[in-house]
Amino acid sequence: MKIALLGYGKMGKEIEQIALQRGHEIVLKVNDTNLEDLTVENLAKADVAIEFSTPFTVLGNIDLCFKASTPIVVGTTGWYAEFDKIKERASTEGNALFHATNFSIGVNITFHINKVLAKIMNGFPGYDVQMEEIHHTQKLDHPSGTAITLAEGVLENLNRKQKYGAWLNDGNEQKPTVSEDTLLIEALRQEAVPGTHTVSYISEIDRIDLRHEAFNRKGFATGAVVAAEWLKDKKGVFTMKDLLSF
Numbered sequence: 001m002k003i004a005l006l007g008y009g010k011m012g013k014e015i016e017q018i019a020l021q022r023g024h025e026i027v028l029k030v031n032d033t034n035l036e037d038l039t040v041e042n043l044a045k046a047d048v049a050i051e052f053s054t055p056f057t058v059l060g061n062i063d064l065c066f067k068a069s070t071p072i073v074v075g076t077t078g079w080y081a082e083f084d085k086i087k088e089r090a091s092t093e094g095n096a097l098f099h100a101t102n103f104s105i106g107v108n109i110t111f112h113i114n115k116v117l118a119k120i121m122n123g124f125p126g127y128d129v130q131m132e133e134i135h136h137t138q139k140l141d142h143p144s145g146t147a148i149t150l151a152e153g154v155l156e157n158l159n160r161k162q163k164y165g166a167w168l169n170d171g172n173e174q175k176p177t178v179s180e181d182t183l184l185i186e187a188l189r190q191e192a193v194p195g196t197h198t199v200s201y202i203s204e205i206d207r208i209d210l211r212h213e214a215f216n217r218k219g220f221a222t223g224a225v226v227a228a229e230w231l232k233d234k235k236g237v238f239t240m241k242d243l244l245s246f
């Protein structure tokens with residue numbers, strides 16, 4: 001398969017290694033030093049594009065892939081406010097888009113358990129729920145896309161929470177007070193952390209933690225390449241639930 005890498009930073013480089021190991025060819029690599037190569041003509045030469053750039057550049061890259069009729073796998077986070085518009089466009093124009101806030105199998109198992117746990121906790125009002133995400137200091141968005149997906153899983157299943165709130169804890173501000181129906185997500189930035197997410201239920205007598213800790217970026221990268229292989233000859237908008245069998 002011929003792959004275009006849109007975003008050749010930490011993730012793009014990791015994806016390149018996995019893609020080559022799986023027998024694919026990289027026909028285009030773009031980062032902010034060679035944006036002149038990012039053309040519809042070049043994208044049309046790829047069987048699929050894998051997009052891990054920035055929240056500010058992802059929408060332009062999706063647009064170019066749609067114009068080139070090149071299926072696109074999007075891992076970039078921080079753009080989901082525009083998701084409905086993109087989805088509508090993909091269906092009217094007959095494009096192929098695979099998106100996920102997290103491509104790792106471990107996190108997707110955690111997403112599933114998180115929903116089951118939230119449903120169970122309806123019967124146990126003595127527990128309050130809170131979330132924490134920790135990422136490297138270069139991360140541009142907060143809370144992380146994964147944290148938002150986890151929060152949505154809680155809100156869909158736990159009746160006493162109606163919305164989430166975010167707090168970037170950089171050591172300068174006190175923990176905000178939130179209403180009882182708000183799920184607070186605390187974001188911490190620590191050197192070189194690939195991504196750690198925890199959903200905690202805390203009562204007066206104990207604490208239950210659902211935690212996923214990535215040790216490196218291999219899980220994210222492998223999931224993105226597998227998604228690209230799966231998407232290649234399809235049309236429509238897909239995510240990890242379409243790929244996984246649970």
Ligand SMILES: NC(=O)C1=CN([C@@H]2O[C@H](COP(=O)(O)OP(=O)(O)OC[C@H]3O[C@@H](n4cnc5c(N)ncnc54)[C@H](O)[C@@H]3O)[C@@H](O)[C@H]2O)C=CC1
Nearest residue numbers: 007008009010011031032053057075076077101102103220
């Ligand atoms: N869904 C998932 O499983 C995962 C998602 N991510 C997300 O992927 C994104 C990228 O993460 P990293 O690789 O860690 O960031 P990074 O900062 O290491 O790499 C981003 C790259 O995008 C390049 N870039 C800038 N403008 C561009 C443009 N117009 N077109 C193409 N590339 C451009 C930059 O030069 C840089 O090389 C972030 O949004 C992050 O949250 C990261 C890991 C896993």
Ligand SMILES: O=C(O)C1=N[C@H](C(=O)O)C[C@H](O)C1
Nearest residue numbers: 077101139144145146194195
């Ligand atoms: O920026 C990152 O690094 C990561 N971003 C994704 C997110 O926002 O959830 C996935 C992973 O946690 C790493």
